[in-house]
Amino acid sequence: MPSPNVNRRAESFVIPPIDFVLVDAGEVDTETPLPANCRGILVGVAGFLNVVMQNGQERTALPFIEGLTPGFFATIKVSTGAGAAQNVWAVV
Numbered sequence: 001m002p003s004p005n006v007n008r009r010a011e012s013f014v015i016p017p018i019d020f021v022l023v024d025a026g027e028v029d030t031e032t033p034l035p036a037n038c039r040g041i042l043v044g045v046a047g048f049l050n051v052v053m054q055n056g057q058e059r060t061a062l063p064f065i066e067g068l069t070p071g072f073f074a075t076i077k078v079s080t081g082a083g084a085a086q087n088v089w090a091v092v
Helices: none
Strands: 020-027 040-045 047-053 058-064 067-070 073-077 086-091
Touching: 040 047, 040 073
Parallel strands: none
Antiparallel strands: 020 086, 040 067, 040 086, 047 058, 047 073
């Protein structure tokens, strides 16, 4: 008889957010460290952000769509390009 765990779907392992932390209601205008347990970024208006990942890698002009982008982000920096994302939240 096969194990009952063999047919589990990946969705059953998604942990729902504990909280949403406002980073900036408009365009991000200061370098903002995110909570250590940040698991994603929620964006209200699509655009670009400069970010530092939790492994220390810096990413510039990373495109964000409206909605949730999962990832282990450590810091959000001021966007240097046109079309910066707005209404940015950290998902913890």
